Amino acid sequence: MKKEARGTSWQSCAKKNAVACTVYHIWTARNRRLFEGTVVTSDGIIREIKTQLITPIIKPSILIPKPTKFPDNQTTFIPFSQLQQIKHLESQLISTLQDCKNLAQIKQTHAYIIRKCLHQSSYIISKLIRMLAKINVPMLSYGISVFSQVRYPNAFLYTALIRGYLNDGRLNESVVVYNSMRNDGTPPVSFTYTALLKGSASEMNVNLGRQLHGESVKLGGFSVDLFVGNVLIDMYIKCGCLDCGRRVFDEMPERDIISWTSLIDAYAKAGEMGSASELFGELPEKDMVAWTAMVTGFVQNSKPREALEYFERMQNGGVQADEVTLVGVINACAQLGAAKYAHWVRDVAENSGFRPANDVHVGSALIDMYSKCGCVDDAYNVFESMHENNVYSYSSMIIGLAIHGRASSAIELFEEMVKTDVRPNSVTFIGVLTACSHAGLVEQGKHFFEIMESSYGVNPHVDHYNCMVDLLGRTGRLDEALDLIKSMPMEPNAGIWGALLGACRKYANPDIAEIAARNLFKLETANIGNYILLADVYAKAERWEDVMKVRKMIRKKALRKSPAFSWVEGEKGVIHEFYAGDITHPRSREITEALENLVNRLKINGYQPNLSSVVYDVSDEEKRRMLMNHSERxxxxxxxxxxxxxxxxxxxxxxxxxxxxHLFMCGASQVTGREIIVRDNMRFHHFRDGSCSCCNFW
DNA sequence: TTAGGGTTAG
Incomplete structure (x- = not known):
């Protein structure tokens, strides 16, 4: 048998070897390997190729029109000695294709490809189809017709078509192509599976994913392919089957850092930081992305101290941080809410070369962090210094101003934002409405609530209704708030009824409070805060029997009150924590003395304790004592x-x-001349010269 | 040509 291919001819290929000519490679005796190239025919060698790459032609499916007749008038005889030239031409055409910017240019190049008789080359045509996807040309008739003109498509060309459909979000059609490919007897390649698995993942179609998994194992042993393995892990994770992803990981004969990181991140996102840490510990070589996945994972699970600890270990290990790591670290500091960390992380960011002015992610995270640490002016400075602002940075800033009670600045910023190209989204309106709510701006709040849909196309969600109920409630419009709840197009959630109940406490309205509480207890049976709120309403109305009934309910349900605590930065930035009535601090005696001294100065200034803040039916003297031991004092x-x-x-x-x-802090800021910033679980209060930034709306 | 970590609220 002749071992050398002598020449190649499109014509002979088409006529003599129709069955064998899906060949994408040429076998040469000289180096005993398959060359990438064009179709070849030659008596001796063809039989040998046939045995390796035989592909019977079966009628293609409806999506792939039957290939057109081979263009006899354009056939060319290409001697084998010129194969290198063909390859050269192919790569030239591919680079021309890669430079195409639009459909017209692709069509022009395609015409040239036909003139050069290379339109049967799967290599070139698959590139052409890929380019259609790259320049965002949907897989319309052109891509399909180009494909159908290739008489003997190979796996790469089929895969290009599959990817073209997936790029259009047409998963079903891509599966039809895959099935045709299987029917045609073309063995899929690993790209075929990675493409289809990605498609299944983006549509969360785990059934398809499982089928493809099975077939990939059965057909090509692709389970040992690193790429397919990683995409399989990713598919199972995206479909919510973390255990299946883990099984693939465990069975993979070879893993790389991507396999590990995918799984670590998935555990973190599922809230399983224990499993994530365990896996991370086993990871032999940890890189920046893997460390960042851990830092971010802790932040996502509200464990900022652990996040900072991992960041420190990362730095000690000499692993460079990038802007993604920094965003995680900044968020950790935001969760801690301590100004000390805020300034530290700003330095870290700048020392690493990431100035917020140049990176909108880092900038937005910093704005959010400074706001949450009580440094709203620093947040604004970051915002002002940024070269580019997007909906995140604007919204973070608006929310920051809102929670610090600077409603007019928040609204001004919103007005400024809508003059730019940045469109407000649902979160931006949460910020604007929160601003109105914290400042009691009823009419403005109603106006924004109205225009958010009509002018900006943002549908009000339950959270926006929550802001409105809050706004109406805080300003004493309890009936109006209840009417709004009744008119809601969706079911009110616990937040809505909670806001109404909170307002009832402020305005001592037991009737509406009972309606709110009845609904609230159905939705949140075990939240002790709700029962305490209702008890407070009754206490304000001096309905002590009803207070007792609520306390009985709490006891019956065995609910425990969550202890109140406050913390503050003392000497050298060390954080000190205090519980209500805490006498465990080493300087407890001095603290009590200082407090008594302060109370006396406040009394001279006219301070009268607001005893209705105590919801126990005890003597006034006992109420005074209880108030004095609140942790923030x-x-x-x-x-x-x-x-x-x-x-x-x-x-x-x-x-x-x-x-x-609140009253006490107002007075204290006046007699001591100090600025006092209190962050409670709702917002910030800036006490200065006897008054608070919240204007007593909170 | 195919693969891992990020920003606002609740």
Whole structure:
């Protein structure tokens, strides 16, 4: 048998070897390997190729029209000695194709390809179809007709068509092509599976994914392919079958850092930080992305201290951080809410060469962090310094201003934003409505609520209704708030009824409170805060029997009150934590003295404790004692003892600040001349010269 | 040609 191919001819290929000519490669005896190239025919060698790459032609499916007649008048005889020239021409045409910017240019190049008689080359045509996808030309008739003109498509060409359809989001059609390919007897390649698996993942079609998984194993042993394995892990993760992804991972004969990181990140996103850490510990070589997945994972699971700990380990290990890592670290600091960390991370970012001005992700994260740390002016400085702003940076800034009670600035910024190309989204309106709500701007709030859909096409969600109920409720429009809830197009959630109940406490309205509570208890049976709110409403109305009934319900359900605590930065930026009535602090005696001293100064200034903040039926003297031990006051006294006179005092509280403490802080800011910033679980309060930035709407 | 980590609210 002759071992050398002598020449190649399109004509002879078409006529003599119709059955064998899906050949994409040419066998040469000289180096005993398959060359990428064009179709070849030659008596001796063809039989040998046949045995390897035989592909019977079966009638293509409806999606792939039957190939047209071979153009006899354009056949050319190409001697084997010129094969290198053909290959050269092919690569030239491919680079021409890659430079195409639009459909017209592709069509022009295609005409040239036909003139050069290379339109039967699967290599070139698959590139052409890929280019259609790249320049965002949907897989219309052109791509299909180009495909159908190739008489003997190979696996790469079929895969290009599959990817073209997937690029259009047409998963079903791509599966039809895959089935035709199978019917034609063309063995799929690993790209075929990676493409289809990605398509299944983006449509969360796990059944298709499973079928493809099975076939990939059966047909080509692709289970050992690293790429297919990784895409399989990804597909199962995206479809929510983390265990299946893990099984693929465990069975993979070879894994790389991508296999590991995909799974680590999936565990983190599923809230399984234990599994994520375990896997991360086993990862032999940890790179920047893997470390970042851990840092971000802890942040996503509200574990900022662990996130910072991993970041420190990453730095100690000499692994460079990039802007993605920094966004994670910045978010960790935002969760901690401590100004000390905020300034530290800003330095870290700038030392790593990421100036917020140049990176909108880092900038937006910094704005959010500074706002949450009580430094709204710093947040605004970052915002102003940014070269580019998007909906995230604008929304973060608007929300920042809103939670700090700067409603007019928030609204001004919104007005400025809508003059640019940046379109507000659902979150932007949460910010704008929150601003109105925290400042009691009823008419403006109603206006924004109306125009969000009519002018900006943003449908109000339940959260926007929540803001509106909050706004109406805070300003005492309880009936109007209840009417709005009744008119909602969706079911009100616990947040809505909770906002109404909170407003009922402020305005001592037990009738509406009972309606709110009835609905709220159905939705959140075990949230003790709701029962306490209702008890507060009854206490304000001095309906002590009803208070007792609520307390009984709490006992019956065995609900435990979550302890109130506050923390504050003391000497050298060390954070100190105080519980209500806490006497465990080493300087407890001094703290009590400082507090008594402060109360006396406040009393001279006219401070009268608001005893209705205590919802227990006890003597007034006992109420006074209970109020005096609230955790934020202990924190304040400690800060007064240990920090410089000129500096602001920043207190973070886990629950909502009570009315009497609010009054107390107003007075304290006046008699001490200090700025006091309290972050409660709702918002920030800036106390300065006897008044609060919230204007008593909170 | 195919693969891993990120920004606003709740």
């Amino acid at each position: 202990l924190a304040l006294a400690y800060a007064l003892l240990t920090t410089d006179d000129g500096s602001a005092i920043r207190i973070v509280k886990n629950l909502r600040i009570c009315e009497d403490c």
